[in-house]
Amino acid sequence: MSLRKTFARATRVAGIAAAVSLFALAGCTSTAGGASSSQPLKKEDLVFVCSVINTTNPYFAANIEGCQSLGKKLGIPVEVVDSNGSSQTEISKIQAILAGGKKAVVFVNTVASSDAPTIVNAVKAAGGFVTIWWNKPDNLDPAEVGNNFVAFQKHSGIDSGKCTTEALSKAIGEKGGIIALPGVQDSTTSATRVAGLKEALATEFPNVELLDVRPSNWDPQLAYKNAKDLIAKYGDQIKGVWTADDGMQIGAMQAFSEAGLLDKVKFVSDGLYPPTIESMKKHEGNDAIVGETFHRGYMASAIGLYTAYLAAIGEIDPSTLPHEKRDSMFKISCVTPDNLDEFLKWDNDVDGWVDQLIEKGPWDTEPVPLVAGGPEVIKPEYK
Numbered sequence: 001m002s003l004r005k006t007f008a009r010a011t012r013v014a015g016i017a018a019a020v021s022l023f024a025l026a027g028c029t030s031t032a033g034g035a036s037s038s039q040p041l042k043k044e045d046l047v048f049v050c051s052v053i054n055t056t057n058p059y060f061a062a063n064i065e066g067c068q069s070l071g072k073k074l075g076i077p078v079e080v081v082d083s084n085g086s087s088q089t090e091i092s093k094i095q096a097i098l099a100g101g102k103k104a105v106v107f108v109n110t111v112a113s114s115d116a117p118t119i120v121n122a123v124k125a126a127g128g129f130v131t132i133w134w135n136k137p138d139n140l141d142p143a144e145v146g147n148n149f150v151a152f153q154k155h156s157g158i159d160s161g162k163c164t165t166e167a168l169s170k171a172i173g174e175k176g177g178i179i180a181l182p183g184v185q186d187s188t189t190s191a192t193r194v195a196g197l198k199e200a201l202a203t204e205f206p207n208v209e210l211l212d213v214r215p216s217n218w219d220p221q222l223a224y225k226n227a228k229d230l231i232a233k234y235g236d237q238i239k240g241v242w243t244a245d246d247g248m249q250i251g252a253m254q255a256f257s258e259a260g261l262l263d264k265v266k267f268v269s270d271g272l273y274p275p276t277i278e279s280m281k282k283h284e285g286n287d288a289i290v291g292e293t294f295h296r297g298y299m300a301s302a303i304g305l306y307t308a309y310l311a312a313i314g315e316i317d318p319s320t321l322p323h324e325k326r327d328s329m330f331k332i333s334c335v336t337p338d339n340l341d342e343f344l345k346w347d348n349d350v351d352g353w354v355d356q357l358i359e360k361g362p363w364d365t366e367p368v369p370l371v372a373g374g375p376e377v378i379k380p381e382y383k
Helices: 003-010 058-074 087-098 115-127 159-169 190-203 222-236 246-258 273-283 297-312 341-348 350-360
Strands: 046-052 078-083 103-109 129-133 148-157 178-179 208-212 240-244 266-268 290-296 329-332 334-336 368-372
Touching: 046 087, 046 297, 058 078, 058 103, 058 190, 058 246, 058 297, 058 350, 078 087, 087 103, 087 115, 087 148, 087 246, 103 115, 103 297, 103 334, 115 148, 115 368, 129 297, 148 159, 148 297, 159 190, 159 240, 159 266, 178 222, 178 246, 190 208, 208 273, 222 240, 240 246, 240 341, 246 266, 246 273, 273 290
Parallel strands: 046 078, 046 103, 103 129, 129 148, 148 329, 178 208, 178 240, 240 266, 266 290
Antiparallel strands: 290 334, 329 368
């Protein structure tokens, strides 16, 4: 089966936001001025906005699923922004929705960290509320922007990188060469996961050599191409493949399969997407996948939207929240073939999980409760 067909099977693509218009915005954040709402908004005046990097990656498809489930539960329409990997597309489509009349409650999985200030300013100017997931500049603090930037939320990238690197290193006997396929270079998510990889190698596995690093933009097709290039360059020196998410892992695995090397190389990644689960259950490539992390796109988007929604309707006042509820890290779990089944139960009832979120709130819902405040700091030697 082709890579494109594999992804089509795993992805449920939602509708895309309408035509785009671009308008000028101020380029700096401030607690003063702007259209920061002081009065609670009425539910009937709201629209949920769910902005994702693309709709071909199963994680982003799950983001959409979470937004739509929450919107259905709360009776609020959902607009989906497919950024198609473009910051300009992402920003202009969000701006077009903000100009549409309703007050926007926005979840954004940013294409690049540098997109966050422009998006936050646009939402604030329109009197909406926004939660950013995964990527923003370290100096963009929700508390300094004001209540309209409700929260920045993520799972620890450093913990993710360490978790998968440990599984990979042990699987190859703690020695030999590995390659790494990070995501977008201007991405704190990718950067922190790579930092976790480098730190684990330096402190725990000195005999595992990082042969090469090829950013692959969260794109399975680019990961496939890069993996083919690295196979040609390093051949059987490659004992393991580390990728920053499962979309890129799936592309890399196809390249190694076509080269006749899938059963000779071990793989780890982040996300535990549906095709990855299938590969692990089938013991594909002599149990090629040896480590994953567990978190879910539908959990992230629903948590992000629900946090912003509570601020919009006046159920929470962001200015009174403790730091960790505005710059937040949620629990991430390490998964191996041995404990895989423990984590799959959540996927069987997404709507039921969203019910739990509404009941318990955005910070106390298993299996991803709030565990720490940010920002997540990368040590200089692991950048």
